[in-house]
Amino acid sequence: MIASTPVARWTWGRDDDSADALVRCLRDLLAAYSVLAAHRLVIGEPKVLLTVAESGTSNSHLFRGELAAAGTQGLGEADRLAREVATGLRPGEIGAVDASADCAGMLVGETEEVPQAGLFRLGASAFAGFAGTELVTFSDAWMLYDLKGRPQPALHVANAPRLSAALRELSEVLGSETDPEDSTYFGKPTETGVDNFFDDDGTASDVWTGFEIPYRNRVFHHTPGFAAGYRRSADGEVQYVPVHGEHGVLGYRAGLLWLERLSSAHEDGLAPSRALAELAGLSAEERPGTLHLTSLRELASGN
Incomplete structure (x- = not known):
């Protein structure tokens, strides 16, 4: 199941002044994407949304646009994209640099792999000698129970180890420990995956009905409510x-x-x-x- 808002979020951060902010940001984003691609958690070449803020201002940008990466391996592609952006920068001093990519990926089912849009959002940022990376998932495929509280042992066994391995490798590639962020409405991120919420009687919580349906009804307030009906x-x-x-x-x-x-x-x-x-x-x-x-x-x- 794919939720409208994050199911879980992980971050990595380190002090790093080895290159300028633009290069650091793009290198980290593509390095992280490469790790996820090795596990087929993301597929295709990333479309990167990049924002370069002007130093000392809160709402002025030197660059904002989408970049098409031709590959994710090594530092060469990140450096090429950085040079491409540099030619289009407005005059001014570079401040914070932020990059993100919405990612489709493959989920392993009982008999085959199935492409799934909106599986992850990957982000990276660099500013004042600090580099940070964020991974957000909108899927419950890594959880023992789905968002409605129904057991999904086969899906969990097939996909949870893939995410766990990727989180471990991201820590190595990014030179920082994996930091599970706060719990969301849907799950509790850990260093190796995502845990379900449980009710007082020990059953897995139906967070889909409790949070996703009300959220959709707020967003689509002009449409018929998301009640019983066709899937x-x-x-x-x-x-x-x-x-x-x-x-x-x-x-x-x-x-x-x-x-x-x-x-x-x-x-x-x-x-x-x-x-x-x-x-x-x-x-x-x-x-x-x-x-x-x-x-x-x-x-x-x-x-």
Whole structure:
């Protein structure tokens, strides 16, 4: 399960004036990404969001933009990106440098590896002789129980050791002990992974219902509440139908109407595939398209 806010967070920090802040920040980010990539916890080449603040000011930036890294191994790519950024810097003295990358990765299921968007967010910063790195996960795959409190021993056994090994190697690569940050609404980070919360009777807490659903209802306050209905996430392929209007594929406001229609279809007892076909007005010969959920999200975002 993927939460809207962090499930767990770890940080590393050290005093380091071996290079300028821009180079230190990018080196640490790509070094950490390389460790995660070795365990397939992240996949693909990172898209790095970089901000270079002007020294002595709180809201002035010398650079802010996205960088496409051509690789993560060694110091060469970090140094190349630093030179690229340096050519586009506004005049001024460099202050704090912050870089981050949202990461998709592979989760090991019972029979196969499955790509999962939004698995981690990796960040690095450098300022005044100090370098820091942060890793945030939004997934419960490393936990013995999922966010609804249901046991998931197979998923835990397959994925928790991967995260544990990566945390250990990150400590070595970054030259700093792994520091588990404070507990979140969903879990308690440790030096080797994430622990669940438990109720007074010893059962794993249903933090999904307690925190994730209320959070989503606050964010999507114009939409029907996230109550009982069709699942809003899936493993493997999903069926989809583009909804077109006069000016192309419809967006947010049409989405609200469709959520209401799907809620009514669920109350009427329709299976998800039948509800999709009926609401889209498909004939018996037509079938909804199928895509993996990650690919469908990329299609919807225009990537």
